[in-house]
Amino acid sequence: MALTQLSIKDTILELTDDGPRLIGMRCKDCDNHVFPYQEGCNRCTGTNVEKIRLGTKGKLWAWTVQGFPPKAPPYLGEASPEKFQPYGVGYVEIDGQLKVEARLTESDPEKLQVGMPMELTTVVLCEEDDRDLVTYAFEPCA
Amino acid sequence: MTRIAIVGIGIHPFGRTEGVSGQDQGSYAVRAACKDAGVEWGDIEFAYGGSMAAGAADTMVSKLGLTGLQFINVANGCATGGSALLSAYSTIKSGAYDLGIAIGFDKHERGAFRVKTASTGRDWYGGTGLALTTQFFGMKINRYMSEYGISQRTLARVSAKAFRNAELNENAWRRKPLSEEEILHSAMLSYPLTQYMFCSPGEGGVALILARADQAHKYTDKPIFLDAAVVKSRRFGSFEVLAPSLALDWSAGPTVDTSKKAFELAGIGPEDVDVAQLQDTESGAEIMHMAENGFCEHGEQEFMLEKGETEIGGRLPVNTDGGCLANGEPVGASGLRQVYEIVHQLRGDAGTRQVPNNPKVGYTHVYGSPGISGVNILSR
Numbered sequence: 203m204a205l206t207q208l209s210i211k212d213t214i215l216e217l218t219d220d221g222p223r224l225i226g227m228r229c230k231d232c233d234n235h236v237f238p239y240q241e242g243c244n245r246c247t248g249t250n251v252e253k254i255r256l257g258t259k260g261k262l263w264a265w266t267v268q269g270f271p272p273k274a275p276p277y278l279g280e281a282s283p284e285k286f287q288p289y290g291v292g293y294v295e296i297d298g299q300l301k302v303e304a305r306l307t308e309s310d311p312e313k314l315q316v317g318m319p320m321e322l323t324t325v326v327l328c329e330e331d332d333r334d335l336v337t338y339a340f341e342p343c344a
Numbered sequence: 345m346t347r348i349a350i351v352g353i354g355i356h357p358f359g360r361t362e363g364v365s366g367q368d369q370g371s372y373a374v375r376a377a378c379k380d381a382g383v384e385w386g387d388i389e390f391a392y393g394g395s396m397a398a399g400a401a402d403t404m405v406s407k408l409g410l411t412g413l414q415f416i417n418v419a420n421g422c423a424t425g426g427s428a429l430l431s432a433y434s435t436i437k438s439g440a441y442d443l444g445i446a447i448g449f450d451k452h453e454r455g456a457f458r459v460k461t462a463s464t465g466r467d468w469y470g471g472t473g474l475a476l477t478t479q480f481f482g483m484k485i486n487r488y489m490s491e492y493g494i495s496q497r498t499l500a501r502v503s504a505k506a507f508r509n510a511e512l513n514e515n516a517w518r519r520k521p522l523s524e525e526e527i528l529h530s531a532m533l534s535y536p537l538t539q540y541m542f543c544s545p546g547e548g549g550v551a552l553i554l555a556r557a558d559q560a561h562k563y564t565d566k567p568i569f570l571d572a573a574v575v576k577s578r579r580f581g582s583f584e585v586l587a588p589s590l591a592l593d594w595s596a597g598p599t600v601d602t603s604k605k606a607f608e609l610a611g612i613g614p615e616d617v618d619v620a621q622l623q624d625t626e627s628g629a630e631i632m633h634m635a636e637n638g639f640c641e642h643g644e645q646e647f648m649l650e651k652g653e654t655e656i657g658g659r660l661p662v663n664t665d666g667g668c669l670a671n672g673e674p675v676g677a678s679g680l681r682q683v684y685e686i687v688h689q690l691r692g693d694a695g696t697r698q699v700p701n702n703p704k705v706g707y708t709h710v711y712g713s714p715g716i717s718g719v720n721i722l723s724r
């Protein structure tokens with residue numbers, strides 16, 4: 203049976219009944235978006251900002267593949283050289299909002315391409331207190 | 345207007361020196377710089393110094409001598425060395441002092457930089473498997489290559505040049521030449537960049553002694569003038585290292601702004617530069633920075649590298665000492681190493697790696713975390 207999921211940080215990533223959502227900032231004065239949420243706008247320098255759930259679909263803007271295990275800490279996933287599996291990393295452009303940096307579920311350079319449609323999902327990093335600790339990622343979609 | 349001259353330079357070899365602290369590598373460089381300028385530590389009126397991972401610079405006075413000088417620690421990410429130099433430059437320009445020193449050193453653990461982003465609570469950014477500077481460089485050059493038609497062969501050419509130049513530099517770390525094939529077929533670290541296309545965090549120290557230009561003759565026959573020293577942070581909309589999100593807007597990164605400002609201050613243009621040291625955290629960075637600093641149009645690098653234009657004997661020699669790729673990147677010392685090399689090139693005493701074009705103007709550039717750039721323009 204699948205374990206219950208635990209968000210890596212619930213002020214960043216909300217696990218809702220309708221799927222994962224990233225929490226960001228929207229400036230009510232200039233419509234600038236920033237992830238994660240912060241209390242000031244880095245475009246207009248104002249503070250009239252709100253917390254919003256960011257869009258979940260976008261297009262791949264830039265990408266690479268993480269080919270070696272990151273140092274742990276801080277990495278919470280599988281970091282042993284024997285078991286590590288490369289993963290994609292990219293920026294996904296969410297229409298009218300911003301570009302979010304995220305892991306990608308696809309790690310084959312042949313299958314990654316700037317402009318391809320992507321959708322927000324989660325990946326499991328490790329087990330914690332009998333739950334799956336998850337973080338956000340984007341996966342290719344139709 | 346007061347001109348500023350570099351009148352003494354010192355370096356501790358880069359690489360790995362077991363048993364010698366980063367700070368002691370800094371002190372070693374200070375003593376070498378004093379010897380080069382023919383001054384005593386007690387003659388130095390002020391110092392700016394810094395490291396990222398090897399402790400506070402100012403405590404080195406306990407070994408160098410407690411002379412009571414003004415010593416200010418500098419911490420400014422990858423522009424730490426550049427900021428120390430800029431501070432020393434500005435201090436002399438202000439008229440406060442006539443003779444000072446800029447010091448940079450570092451000693452990092454092995455492997456990629458470990459970036460800790462959380463001061464409280466869970467480090468979700470690093471925890472997720474992001475927060476690696478290598479990822480940014482992979483993404484940026486990957487996008488750039490498809491946009492401007494740069495091939496992976498060109499990335500390998502940059503690395504091969506670095507190791508070839510380093511073979512001629514006794515202070516460099518990685519001095520064994522590697523073929524383009526070896527570079528292309530080494531482990532893929534962050535697509536499209538392989539192991540030998542990346543520099544490694546390392547160790548080293550550099551010190552530069554600065555004086556008012558009208559007093560420079562007291563210390564050296566070959567003063568090298570610092571005509572511009574500029575450090576700038578990023579503007580809204582630029583594509584930076586360690587950014588969990590980016591704006592939809594686009595603006596050029598800090599390198600472009602810093603370079604423009606430096607050329608303006610020096611009153612010259614990129615076409616006047618005879619030898620350049622450009623941030624080459626990985627081989628793609630050197631390629632992109634050639635254009636961002638105004639030395640070519642985007643995409644021209646493919647041809648320039650193929651023709652060897654950035655080799656020691658080329659039209660615009662770049663990273664003549666092996667750059668970060670062959671010297672490693674002790675963050676606090678890295679920017680000052682570039683200036684150290686340019687001073688040798690402009691003095692004409694760079695030995696077997698001396699560029700043959702009788703250089704009069706040199707250029708140095710750093711870029712790094714958290715979206716900061718530093719440029720210096722030097723002349724003789």
Ligand SMILES: [Zn+2]
Pocket residue numbers: 229230231232233234243244245246247248
């Ligand atoms: Zn705003």
